[in-house]
Amino acid sequence: MNTYDNTDNIILKHLTFRTLCACLFALSVVATLVAIFYFQKHLGLDPCPLCIFQRIGVWIMGVFAFVGMLVNPKKLWGKLTLWGGMALGALWGLAIVGRHVWLQHLPADEVPACGPGLNYWVDTLPILQVFQEVLKGSGECAEIDWQMLGFSIPELTLAMFAVFLVILGVGFARILKKQM
Template sequence: MLQLTTYRSLQVFLVIMAVIGMSFALFFLQRHLGLLPCPLCIFQRIGLMVMGGFALIAALFNPKSVAIRLGLWLGSLAGIGWATAVAGRHVWLQHLPADQVPSCGPGLDYWLDTLPILQVFKEVFAGSGECAAIDWTFMGLSIPEQSLILFSLLLVVHSLILWRILRPATHNRLA
């Protein structure tokens, strides 16, 4: 019987979740509803894609080496950790009192064209009025709040993957 918590099946789950998350963002929110992503949303998407890329490599090649598995896990964790931190910052900005919300600035394209990359990161994380706007909700949750919940779930899955990697080899018959 196929176990749902094998190393490979957990990696496939991460890939599926990345595809679902990106499809939801691109096809439903952006194309269907016409919502353009703010800079923080774009950074969250980058983190989700990084996680999905490392998980895809791990799922396709299913490395047996603990060191390679840990390396892929760290790359995947870095991506989803980044996305989670950005989503947390985004939620925080959305809950600021109206008089404390940063003013809207130029778009991300302008920043990338005119500023050094470290300054771009600083500007994005400072947030802007567009990042604090709540354009759509589902069950009372804004898009960043939904993202934060999803990313937190994916962090839990990463802890299960780490357990799978570090578990003694004699117990990893199906992994």
């Protein structure tokens, strides 16, 4: 057995459901704090409707991770229910951010026109129509206001959701392995 195998076994040995949930909860809190306090408050970048929906995905995952961290269910169905909620939040966010990245890469003449803000839609439209309008995207969602190493905020967020899903996949495999 080489050193890599030993390291891998040590990491997996300490990867419990509670540890997985604590890790995902901490990551969701950090992501939320960066979005609100750095991008929104410090840089003054107001979130577009798609950004807000991405935050909802992070929050859904974070709430289920927080519950999993506190409760730490022993039964498989309890773990799978909480895991499913975390996966749902991460997949929701991944789908929304995928649409956001797609909008940012459209040619300028194909970008949808800017419409009224999310607050107006929430106040005047039924909730299902609000979802439809947000998912259509608008010109403000296609703007690139900030970049790091050439990547826009939505592109970095896409990577974040991919990491969340990898962690969830490893955790799911671990849960199933322990139950067998």
